[in-house]
Amino acid sequence: MATKKIKITNLPKLFEDLKKSGKTIIAPKQKGAKVYFAPVEHFDQVAPSYIQTVLSAKSVAFPRVEELFRYEIKEKEIIQKDNYTKIPEIVIFGLRPCDAASFEYMKEFFLKENPDVHFKKRMDNATLITVSCSESDESCFCTSVGLSPSSTKGSDIVLTNIGNGNMYVEVLTEKGDNIINANTSLFEESETIDKEPFVAKLTSRFDLNTVLEKIQTSYDNPEWQKNSYACIGCGACAFSCPTCSCFDIQDEQRENGGVRLRLWDTCGQQLFTVHASGHNPRHVQSQRWKHRILHKFKYSVDNLDMVSCVGCGRCIRVCPADMNIIEQIVNLVEV
């Protein structure tokens, strides 16, 4: 790992150089009172201060609506056009450490067996520049799931504001090296710096090992019923979550042919598990709510050896019914 420094005043030039080399930059942008990831042209469009964006950056590698292929029928021939060859090079700037770590889970999910070509191409074309968190709010709980405001997991480059107009730069991968080497004049050498004084302090809300142990035997616990009355069964939590990876495939008609689309899906909705016969194994909301938590803290651990929650807190912030996953997990451990 290489360590460097960059003056904050050099960041606009870095953006310019990235744009000149043909990259698309996705960064947090202010929209009204909230911040969302969106394409930016200049550094001054990046939101100056924010704790977390509303939706995650997973749409860079796992878009909300993705065209898998399109086909046209010309006379008697069917012509198929694949879309993934045109995927641009993207730099995501301003990810939080939790978001960068979430990509590690997504990579396990999509690439482990039978690698998903679309996801792979998008991930290969994406460079992740993380900015460490100097603040947190009560919805953040990364330290409870084995991460931290200074974590480097999943990032190509990590920037930390160390005061005096300087950012400490940690370069972790070859992709990160490529960016540094293309802009050497903007970076200075730096010795290793301890980031702890400069990042947010987050007390752990629950002990992960206890949770992982208790959840093994929680399936039949009647507390789930009571705890899930408030859930209205929308998709806000799943869609804003950086690790929720369930998808739906839809075919749509277009003039003289059609497209096949991959869309986000959510286990919170009633029809997620309905069978063609009409039978629905998760026909009550408590079963669906229980599934969400079990998936994140048991099933993904069983299948991929990873907890699929990074503690970003987005689900807590967007939930219309204020379900609060932290409280639910604490309750699970206590009861």
Added chain:
Amino acid sequence: MFKEKIEKLLGEGKVNIMIGYTESTGGQVRVFFTGLSQESNEFVFDDRCVQNLAVYVNKPEIKAIGKIGIVANLSTVKALLQLASESQIKDGQVIALAMNENNVIELDTFAKMEEFVANPHKSANDEATKKIQEILNMSREKRWEYWTNELSSCIKCYACRSACPMCYCTQCTVDCNQPQWIPVASHHQGNMEWHILRAMHLAGRCVGCGECSRACPVDIPISLLSFMLNDHIKDEFGQVAGTKATLDYALSSFKVEDKENFMR
């Protein structure tokens, strides 16, 4: 005051479950459910309690519990009446506790709910009314730009549908796939058609709680569509949702003298 009412209702078995609001984190409130009279202390009721709790009355697992008590703001009472008019709840199945000035009133029949709604109340949707007028004053092209822009951020999470007490269909039109009438995808056409469809299905049924806009994770002012249609239906046909326990729905009724100015 009203905590005692709740304790009494639960203690005497007049309701089997009480739905209300309780303190949450960050100075906010959240919905609270209990069947135990000793938990009546957890309930609060003040200006922060804007969530329309009538949506929970539609859930089969809550209906199965028995008689339902609900701490109700004005929108909740209106929603209960509208649900009653659509035969979703029976008279006496739901007891609403509403605040009138500083008194707690127990609305255990539809007749009492109708009376409560008929009293003059402070208008809650002034900001929305202003915004609707602002949009109506724009040119058609600007309106199209405004709405395609707002709706482009829709992620089709259906939080608006899930939070709405009037969206209680067990299989929504958009969930039917033979044929797939409304595109599932959240591309611009899918979003536009979903919101137009929903506005039409709610026209004349929306009680004006604004829960859809509050629930939306990406802050789309969805309630403006339904509020605008509510005003239009009131002007054209004189019918208002959430005022009667008997059906008076603009799109399932008609008058021979109905007027319009656009048919050739």
Added chain:
Amino acid sequence: MSEEFEPKIISFVCNWCTYAGADLAGTSRVKYASNIRIIRFPCTGRIDFMLLLKAFASGADGIIVSGCHPNDCHYTSGNFHARRRWVVFRKLLDFIGIDTKRICFSWVSAAEGAKWGQLVNEVVADIKKLGPYEDYAKLSEMGIGPIEEEVYV
């Protein structure tokens, strides 16, 4: 020399009045524009409002919706319900910014063959002036690609 724009008009008509009226126009040899495609419904009450949007999405530049005069509906009250529906739907479309000048609503009875021909000619002339309607049809390709237009939210 450039071709003059020939609009595509889709019409949703009821079987008992307007369709019969259009038939009468045909047997009476009334000349009217051939830009129109007629879709027959049992009653205007059956016409789903989303069908109008589907027509625009498929490339229609203008729409005609026509049925029996009030009090003459073959099913007694279908057109009364339809009338209410259009009052509400038209307002919604207008609020959203969809061009309601491109949708013509009318009552054409089975005896009004001449009126049908005249109506179609008027609508075609109006739409020719307004030009092709691409705003709505474009929507299905926005938000999924080409890649540069993908919405990152």
